[in-house]
Amino acid sequence: MFIKNSLFIIFVFFLSASNAKELTYVELPSGEETEIRVFPAKGDILVIGFACDNGKSKHEEDTAQSLADDGIEVWMPDMLGTYMLPKSRSSYAEIPSEDLTHIIYEAISTKKDVYLVASGPDTQLLLRAASQWKKSYSDYQDLKGGILLFPRLNDGAPEPGVEPKYVESVGTTGIPLMLLEGGRTPDRWSVNHLTQKLGASGSSVVSKIVPGIRGYFFKRADPNRIEDVVTSQLSGLIKVSLFYLQELKK
Amino acid sequence: MMKNSVAKKTLLALLLITTGIAQAASLKPYSGKINNPQVQLQDLSGNVHTLEQYKGQVMLVQFWATYCPPCVKEMPSMNKLQDKLAKAGVAFKILAIDMAESKAEVEAFVKRIKPEFTILMDESGSSIQAWNVFAAPSNFLINKQGEIAYTLFGGVEWDSAEIIETITQLSQQ
Numbered sequence: 001m002f003i004k005n006s007l008f009i010i011f012v013f014f015l016s017a018s019n020a021k022e023l024t025y026v027e028l029p030s031g032e033e034t035e036i037r038v039f040p041a042k043g044d045i046l047v048i049g050f051a052c053d054n055g056k057s058k059h060e061e062d063t064a065q066s067l068a069d070d071g072i073e074v075w076m077p078d079m080l081g082t083y084m085l086p087k088s089r090s091s092y093a094e095i096p097s098e099d100l101t102h103i104i105y106e107a108i109s110t111k112k113d114v115y116l117v118a119s120g121p122d123t124q125l126l127l128r129a130a131s132q133w134k135k136s137y138s139d140y141q142d143l144k145g146g147i148l149l150f151p152r153l154n155d156g157a158p159e160p161g162v163e164p165k166y167v168e169s170v171g172t173t174g175i176p177l178m179l180l181e182g183g184r185t186p187d188r189w190s191v192n193h194l195t196q197k198l199g200a201s202g203s204s205v206v207s208k209i210v211p212g213i214r215g216y217f218f219k220r221a222d223p224n225r226i227e228d229v230v231t232s233q234l235s236g237l238i239k240v241s242l243f244y245l246q247e248l249k250k
Numbered sequence: 251m252m253k254n255s256v257a258k259k260t261l262l263a264l265l266l267i268t269t270g271i272a273q274a275a276s277l278k279p280y281s282g283k284i285n286n287p288q289v290q291l292q293d294l295s296g297n298v299h300t301l302e303q304y305k306g307q308v309m310l311v312q313f314w315a316t317y318c319p320p321c322v323k324e325m326p327s328m329n330k331l332q333d334k335l336a337k338a339g340v341a342f343k344i345l346a347i348d349m350a351e352s353k354a355e356v357e358a359f360v361k362r363i364k365p366e367f368t369i370l371m372d373e374s375g376s377s378i379q380a381w382n383v384f385a386a387p388s389n390f391l392i393n394k395q396g397e398i399a400y401t402l403f404g405g406v407e408w409d410s411a412e413i414i415e416t417i418t419q420l421s422q423q
């Protein structure tokens with residue numbers, strides 16, 4: 001019995017060790033060095049998560065680890081810490097686009113299929129990175145797609161009775177995009193409009209509403225039962241999104 | 251020098267915050283393209299309400315949801331606004347359109363928060379889309395001719411002197 005338990009513990013240890021988070025450092029064109037949390041995996045898909053709060057988001061690392069356990073490698077560059085920027089929307093503008101595309105370039109150099117993922121206002125960074133990538137590389141389709149989780153892409157405050165205005169990078173990426181939005185947020189009513197605008201430069205865009213959840217549910221202190229379940233299954237949502245994006249490419 | 255710079259930045263930040271709040275609380279003249287707004291929705295008792303039936307009154311058409319904290323917070327001030335305008339003899343009607351939630355959810359909410367104005371149900375979301383509503387609360391102030399005169403996004407104290415003055419002026423045009 002003791003030997004059996006010990007073997008099991010050693011087996012779990014090796015399993016965990018094989019997927020443990022690693023830190024890697026990449027020198028960027030701006031001269032800064034960025035720290036990337038890497039959740040290595042042996043599969044042929046690599047997801048770059050432009051998370052801007054360095055692990056403070058609820059379940060951020062659990063989600064990355066779960067994806068890695070399923071063979072999807074995850075890179076999480078510390079985009080705010082690199083430039084010593086505070087967590088605020090205005091900080092995103094301070095991040096040079098060339099630095100973002102350099103991280104994509106490094107990821108594509110691994111020969112894996114690279115996808116981008118971001119949530120909330122961080123999706124602005126994702127689109128700017130993809131847009132700059134398209135401008136800079138003729139083989140821009142090497143970047144396989146982007147997943148926008150509950151995106152917040154409005155340029156300025158919404159105006160009742162007027163179509164929303166979006167940040168400049170909306171509709172300029174050319175890559176396949178998957179958009180997920182909560183059912184219990186007013187933003188669900190702009191999903192059709194946003195989907196149409198995102199596709200302006202030839203991107204195929206799929207959008208889905210996740211019923212029963214509010215905006216920013218995964219950062220709320222008062223999640224309801226459905227939100228708790230969906231938060232714990234964020235990696236599942238990302239995997240489903242990857243499936244859709246792969247289908248779009250066919 | 252350093253202290254001066256910090257003080258300047260703090261002042262600027264405070265100014266921006268103050269301006270932001272002031273803007274959020276202001277009615278804006280409507281500049282959108284909806285010329286002939288329509289509503290045909292049921293209240294919680296099943297009675298149909300249209301804008302046409304309240305023509306000649308100033309109307310506040312609000313799009314809200316039970317999950318929207320500013321919507322909930324401002325409801326008592328909407329009750330007060332209605333009271334104050336009634337006492338002043340201003341013909342005024344509030345139609346608060348719930349954004350596609352279930353009747354059971356809204357009924358439970360009404361029991362708890364006790365809004366004293368008309369709540370309409372738009373379970374299909376057809377009005378939300380027709381009125382170009384993408385955020386909550388989205389407010390439309392309709393003049394006596396049935397046109398959108400002002401809009402306001404976000405929560406606000408509806409019984410403020412400034413808003414009562416604007417509605418009173420609209421009722422006299």
